[in-house]
Amino acid sequence: MADALHTLSAAELGRRLAAGTLTSRALCEALIARYQRVNDKVGAFTHLDQADVLAQADASDARRKAGQGRGPLEGIPVAIKDNIAVKGQPLTCSSKMLAPLVSPYDSHVAERLRAAGAILYGRLNMDEFAMGSSTENSALRKTFNPWDLARIPGGSSGGSAAALAAGLVPLSLGSDTGGSIRQPASHCGVVGLKPTYGLISRFGLVAFASSLDQIGPMARSIEDCELLLNALSSADARDMTCFGPSDRGLTPAGDAKKLRIGIPKGFLGKGVAPEVAAAVNAAVEFYRAQGCAISEAELPSADLAVPTYYVVATAEASSNLGRYDGVRYGHRSAAAGTPVEMMTASRSEGFGPEVKRRILLGTFVLSAGYADAYYVRALRARAKIRAEYLAALAGVDVLLTPTVPTPAFKVGEKASDPLQLYLEDIFTIPANLAGLPAISVPCGKSGHLPVGFHLVGAPLSEAKLLAAGRLFEAAHGYAHQQAAL
């Protein structure tokens, strides 16, 4: 029953591959067949080199046969967000600006996946340069929520979440600057983890906001998420902000039933849809019933997070995206003129409206005469938010909130209202500002639409977040649900 392969977890696929009842080629062929039937409906992938995938699968099968298998990910396909460099594959960031670009080098995570024997499986759609919460800002194609094809999958890692929910691939990589892994994970009913800042190398991740960006694993189950996290985490001398797990070591998970869970005061108030609040409250009651200590947490500066984020992130983005000018690679305007005129025209043509909006905003907040009022103040607010989160996490193991205030909205519904869209990330942004690990775990439905809860922990407490998620998942079985397509 080859067709059922797309419903299986990476862990189960790994067991079958190890047992010799499945080959990587058979698995990849089944997924390619699924891709051919489903991808046009969902729009998760922007690129899939089928011949390359099958060649990788054959190489994996040969390794395994020769007794040179590389571990639990050997032969398992991992799809990759289109802002993470894989040698020989497109690296477009779903932007017209980079549409012609093929990466000449591997990111650190691509190297890690190759070393683990994984199949580097295709490129996933995203909001242009990871700026957005609906994947509607992709210049390449639309992506739809597999649970309701009229709705957005979330973003910016919308392709990564939709591909999992649609059974197109068992594992995917996303990147998260303000919630770009966790928000689409919540909307698509999958697990998404943003690691501690510095746990996974950013080498090869196209920068949006360097001090906030992290690559993270996405999967349909906690077990799979952990499998992928373990493969990705390692120190890397090419990223000076990356220390990996070896330096300080991850905090051991401990007994999930003894976790102390903080509920930030006021977070379940205005703006949170009743069905979302109900699902998250049910999760809280579940943990209480398991024996976890539930308490209220104070985060008085939480309201500053979104404005702080939109100053810090856009400031860094305005500089990070400066390099796209048509001189060395990417889109070059056909309009002749001086080099500087060519650069200006290339940028005007190559970037979409949301990217331009953020570059302009970031340029403004760094400008002479304004930097003190905006950028410097935002850095102070960021330090305050981080201090408050660390203080709260000194008393509890995790902080629990909804991942997103409302379920996935309809395509086009908020396209004309960027400020409304920015509030999608209100619960996820603080973890980026504070550099903390956070996870979104599916916890029910609002009608037919998935809802997730969000856990934030102290630095390097990923194992605790995963243990809490595993406890919930084991009792609820959301990991086995998949959208019908």
Next chain:
Amino acid sequence: MSNAPSDWEVVIGLEVHVQLHTRAKVFASSPWGFGKEPNEQVDPVVLGLPGTLPVVNREAVEKSILFGLVVGASVPEHCSWDRKNYFYPDNPKNYQLTQKDFPVVVGGQVEIELPGASRNVMGEHKFIRIHHAHLEEDVGKLSHAGSGSLVDYNRAGVPLLEIVTEPDLRSSAEAEAFLRSLVAMLTQAGVADCDMEKGQLRCDCNVSIRRRGAEKLGTRTETKNLNSISSVRDTVIYETARQIRELEAGRSITQETRGWNAELARGYVLRDKEDAHDYRYFPDPDIPTLKISRETVARLAKQVPENLYDRQRRYVEKLGLPYTAASVLVNDRALAEWFEAAVAAHPTNPSGIANLVANDLLRDLAASATAPVSLESCPIKPAQLAGLVKLTDEGVISKQQAKEVFAEMFTSGRDAAAIVDAKGLRQNSDTGELEKIVQEVIADPAVAKSIAEYRAGNEKAINALKGPIMKRTQGKANPVLIDQLLRKFLA
């Protein structure tokens, strides 16, 4: 020598950009060097490909710290990098990584020596304060060909130490002396090669004038990208004269950025204050603040060579060298160390060694070298030169013969003693034979008059007897011994 008429004082501050002597670029592992094909020395990081990140080159930081130690700066506990944002095709990321708030070098001073009245006379010494020095990345080179533009990123990412002085310089001569002293210190410490023909040292020159005695600084102009010491000197002279002319005509000085056309020896306006860039500096999020350990500083402190002018003072005061020879030797660390190795082998006559090194050796090296003069390929080793001076001092050969032996040593690389023996130059010190010749000469009536004069108290008259003795020994007699014997027999 001042360029300003006496009622005007010129005030100069320099920003000196020096390419550091490192194997790799400052934030990438790509090597760099001169004379490669365009875009040969690039990698994904240098080109700023999407997803690449800078990694600070330890060697470049250490060379910067070493410079700080050379000029007596304080080495901070931490330094960090900032982004300077501006768009230009030679700038692969459209921002330059530089150090705005926490540079690697803070303070320090450079001793300079102004020209003396003649080359044999030491000029005035001054100290020029360093404000700070920061480590940044160089940019590529843009050139225009036909209807298009070409860009070469080989230079992009080359480590550049920008050394910023206080406005302590008061004349073109001081600016020139400062740069010469700075170059000597940088090269002697191995921090940089400072090859100006390869663009390894470039200057921005800030000039203002004020009435002599006034405290308030005048409005300054900045002339950018001067690539030789003479361009800096000429710019100061030009800009001083221009500013005096403006002010004396009742006009004011505009704060502006200027360029320099070396061929026409003229400055020109690049942009005025209104067009000044807003670089939107902010701390680079990719490079964490770098801690500079005291262990590193202590290790680097051991690499600091003796200061140029400390060495010069030591040569003059302790070794008794004439200023001229001392000043030649100290300008080149390898030459000074070569000299000191020779002195160590023959400590009693440093001046004799210095004269041979500063005159004969440098002259012959310059004449024989095709490439830059190198002591490494010098056929004479320090101990061999010491041996030659020793033979002369002991009277085994004359100074005239020493020149001949030196020439032979430079050709063959053989020891002085071996050459002296092979050529039969060794002066005759056989007392018995020489006594006989001395007595014969004294008996010669031709010298009777000189003998009488000597005995009457004219010391110099004895010299008239030495010529005939030398003649009869074919010049091989030891002059010291001849003198002793003459005085004995005439006593």
